[in-house]
Amino acid sequence: MRKNHFMIKSLVFIMIIALAAGCTATQEETSSELPPPKLFDVSIQISPIDIQKGEPVTIEAIVTLDSEKIEDASEVKFEFKNESREESTFAYGSHQGEGVYSVEETFNEDGVYSVTAHVTARNMHNMPKKQFIVGNVDQMMDEDMDSNEMDHENMDESMSEAIAGELGIHLMGIENVVANDETDLTAHLQQGDQLLIDAKVQFEVWFENNENHEYVDASEEMQGMYKSDYIFTSTGTYNVTIHVEKGEEIHDHKEFKVEVK
Template identity: 50%
Template sequence: MRKAIFLFACVLFLLAGCSKENDAAEKVPELLEVSVNIPEVIQENQEAVIQAAVTQGEEKVEDANEVKFEVKKAGQDTSEEMIGEHQGKGVYSITTTFQEAGIYSVTAHVTARGMHNMPTKEFKIE
């Protein structure tokens, strides 16, 4: 009798474990997507707006914990970090002026909803 009860309890435990795994697999959140937008032409000593459009699936992320832009000139070891301001509709931005012509890169460090994404985009200052 004890063996039958033990066997029944084991079967119930295994069935309960399988159903929890299926529920967890169905609730995987969509990835955090970040699109960095930079003007096509940026002139030296002219203000430029750099934006990060943040989405999760079809939803625009309005509640990012942190959006930070790291700007670095090619060939230099140092970079400058600036906090992005929320503009609405999932867009975060900075406004900056580049003092020297050259090739630069910007990395948008975005933390939201327990995820982190950091795409990098290169651009040229003329």
């Protein structure tokens, strides 16, 4: 009788283990079949259209995901750059409601400018870019642009890559790099309107024409963003190549210049 009771308890225990293993396998299969997260959309609006130097300009980032207006973005930062210069300036946007984050800016020189909206929300990051003109740049337009269109080499690279469905690789955190200070190197990876997650990312770093290359592994801090701490030990120009691998389908890289002060 005791033997039969022991056998019944053993069978019940085995069945419990089998059911648990089956549930785990089903969860893993379901997880592996989930599509990559869809990246929220950021539309940049600039007013007025006719921008004059010395006059205030309102720049808005409208953040949406399908029909939802995202009200809880954790950070919206605008990067402004005169395309004839190397340096950028930054300003944080304030939430206006209805998915709108804005800033007011004044530009004191005529020229071709760009604004990049760095938006972090829902553990994701998007960074669209838009060009605009301040003042009278007719001569510049004649030299650098075809008819009334922007030079294609200066078009928003991330947008053109997204339209083509190619892998967009962008290096962030290199605006003000100081020698011997810790720098957060961050790779932002996007394919079409999807973030690239669960990839293997590595930074290759070397100083100017130095043959000694250093390789640093990056970890995925949030979806589509891969980060590594790095210390540049000298002032001057460094090269940083981001290497990206995922499965058999993706083996890509892109090189950037970093000016260290």
